[in-house]
Amino acid sequence: FTRPxxxxxxxxxxxxxxxxxxxxxxxNFYEFGLDKGDPARLAGSLKTRPxxxxxxxxxxxxxxxxxxxxQGWFPLEDRVYRMRCVEGWSMVMPWLGFPLxxxxxxxxxxxxxxxxxxxxxxxxxxxxGQRQAVLKWPYVEGLRLDEALHPLAFMAVGLxxxxxxxxxxxxxxxxxxxxxxxxxxxxxxxxxxxxxxPQTTWALAAPQEYGFYANVNPAVPHPRWSQxxxxxxxxxxRRKTLPFNGYAEQVAGLYNGMxxxxxx
Amino acid sequence: xxxxxxxxxxVLLLDAATGQLGANPIQRATLQTGLLTLALLxxxxxxxxxxxxxxxxxxxxxxxxxxxxxxGYAALHFLIYLFDHGFDLSLxxxxxxxxxxxxxxxxALLLLVPxxxxxxxxAVKRLGFQRWTRxxxxxxxxxxxxxxxxxxxxxxxxxxxxxxxxxxxxxFLIRLARRAPNRRPGRTRPRTAAPD
Numbered sequence: 001f002t003r004p005x006x007x008x009x010x011x012x013x014x015x016x017x018x019x020x021x022x023x024x025x026x027x028n029f030y031e032f033g034l035d036k037g038d039p040a041r042l043a044g045s046l047k048t049r050p051x052x053x054x055x056x057x058x059x060x061x062x063x064x065x066x067x068x069x070x071q072g073w074f075p076l077e078d079r080v081y082r083m084r085c086v087e088g089w090s091m092v093m094p095w096l097g098f099p100l101x102x103x104x105x106x107x108x109x110x111x112x113x114x115x116x117x118x119x120x121x122x123x124x125x126x127x128x129g130q131r132q133a134v135l136k137w138p139y140v141e142g143l144r145l146d147e148a149l150h151p152l153a154f155m156a157v158g159l160x161x162x163x164x165x166x167x168x169x170x171x172x173x174x175x176x177x178x179x180x181x182x183x184x185x186x187x188x189x190x191x192x193x194x195x196x197x198p199q200t201t202w203a204l205a206a207p208q209e210y211g212f213y214a215n216v217n218p219a220v221p222h223p224r225w226s227q228x229x230x231x232x233x234x235x236x237x238r239r240k241t242l243p244f245n246g247y248a249e250q251v252a253g254l255y256n257g258m259x260x261x262x263x264x
Numbered sequence: 265x266x267x268x269x270x271x272x273x274x275v276l277l278l279d280a281a282t283g284q285l286g287a288n289p290i291q292r293a294t295l296q297t298g299l300l301t302l303a304l305l306x307x308x309x310x311x312x313x314x315x316x317x318x319x320x321x322x323x324x325x326x327x328x329x330x331x332x333x334x335x336g337y338a339a340l341h342f343l344i345y346l347f348d349h350g351f352d353l354s355l356x357x358x359x360x361x362x363x364x365x366x367x368x369x370x371x372a373l374l375l376l377v378p379x380x381x382x383x384x385x386x387a388v389k390r391l392g393f394q395r396w397t398r399x400x401x402x403x404x405x406x407x408x409x410x411x412x413x414x415x416x417x418x419x420x421x422x423x424x425x426x427x428x429x430x431x432x433x434x435x436f437l438i439r440l441a442r443r444a445p446n447r448r449p450g451r452t453r454p455r456t457a458a459p460d
Contacts, residue, residue, distance in 0.1 A: 026287030034421045036286065087419065089288055134421050205420065224365040224416055226358070229349075233287045237350060 043166030074098035096158030142198030
């Protein structure tokens with residue numbers, strides 16, 4: 001597998017990209033079901049057009065915008081990012097999309113905006129997994145505003161140069177590569193700038209296990225398993241997990257003075 | 265029976281060889297051997313209640329094989345875990361000591377070792393039936409720890425682990441009900457009913 005042919009940019013990893021077949025068949029997307037194979041099997045029920053995104057909260061111009069209009073605002077770019085799941089496996093994903101910062105700036109946050117809250121689609125007809133109350137639906141995630149404005153924070157609409165498959169969070173998903181995968185919310189329908197820290201889905205479901213920040217940190221184990229190592233999908237052995245998933249140089253400064261054991 | 269019980273190993277190996285274990289084959293193999301262990305332990309535990317309820321004798325005859333198969337899968341499950349961690353014993357020790365999820369599973373495996381070692385008729389004779397029986401009551405602890413290990417191991421959906429726990433609890437209750445002598449006046453425990 002030899003994408004990308006383009007020269008790598010400053011935010012790309014040069015590590016081998018996870019084969020498309022594996023990246024699109026081994027997914028955590030509980031809206032479709034709990035099994036890793038459920039999303040690929042059931043993603044046909046997700047209708048990604050027409051699709052609108054509601055933008056509200058602490059912005060000067062709240063609006064509802066069509067996905068094609070929204071992604072037309074920005075030139076699309078490739079980003080090859082590592083993705084580390086909280087369960088101890090990882091992939092290298094060739095996203096296509098635009099920086100979240102570009103979107104936020106365009107929305108003109110008010111001076112009260114401190115956080116960005118993302119909400120995923122709520123529709124048990126399209127998301128059979130939502131017929132069970134495994135999590136509190138809809139899925140909600142969030143970032144601190146300075147995290148959201150970091151050049152690594154990315155909104156993906158494609159994978160490997162193609163339209164994003166349903167199982168990977170079509171038509172619009174977040175990709176924050178220095179945080180555990182569950183932060184990178186899929187199938188986003190609403191983006192809200194808020195003054196207060198959003199109540200995020202996994203932090204609500206199990207606050208001792210999943211924090212709001214969820215930065216990849218090999219030194220802070222999950223209460224039930226170690227986070228020191230991970231298996232790159234496609235490899236048999238394990239490799240050491242890096243602080244901030246290898247992006248420490250770029251993002252560690254965001255957390256100066258914070259106790260990362262407390263704000264895990 | 266034993267051959268049938270080893271069939272899942274063949275399926276597992278075939279799946280591994282043909283790439284049917286998915287994108288994360290080690291994780292899949294770990295889960296499958298773990299589930300087989302728990303299912304076989306539950307089946308071995310169901311033999312006596314089944315005999316008590318139906319009067320059939322065949323469940324008692326296959327109990328030992330079920331128990332040994334369970335131990336075999338538990339050992340395989342542990343070996344895959346060790347392989348997954350590069351046979352790094354310091355990592356294993358840390359897991360066993362610091363993570364209740366692993367502690368429970370590891371303890372269950374340890375408890376099964378003496379049971380497997382004393383599964384022969386000679387061992388029963390050497391220990392004496394009473395002592396052998398007491399020893400093999402460790403199976404109750406092992407299966408409970410196994411279910412707990414499964415419960416703690418899943419990320420969110422606890423339906424399956426709870427089903428296992430409910431079945432185990434049900435089997436315990438049948439035993440207890442059959443054993444409480446004063447609840448059944450006029451009836452003594454049949455002498456053949458070996459507590460197990």
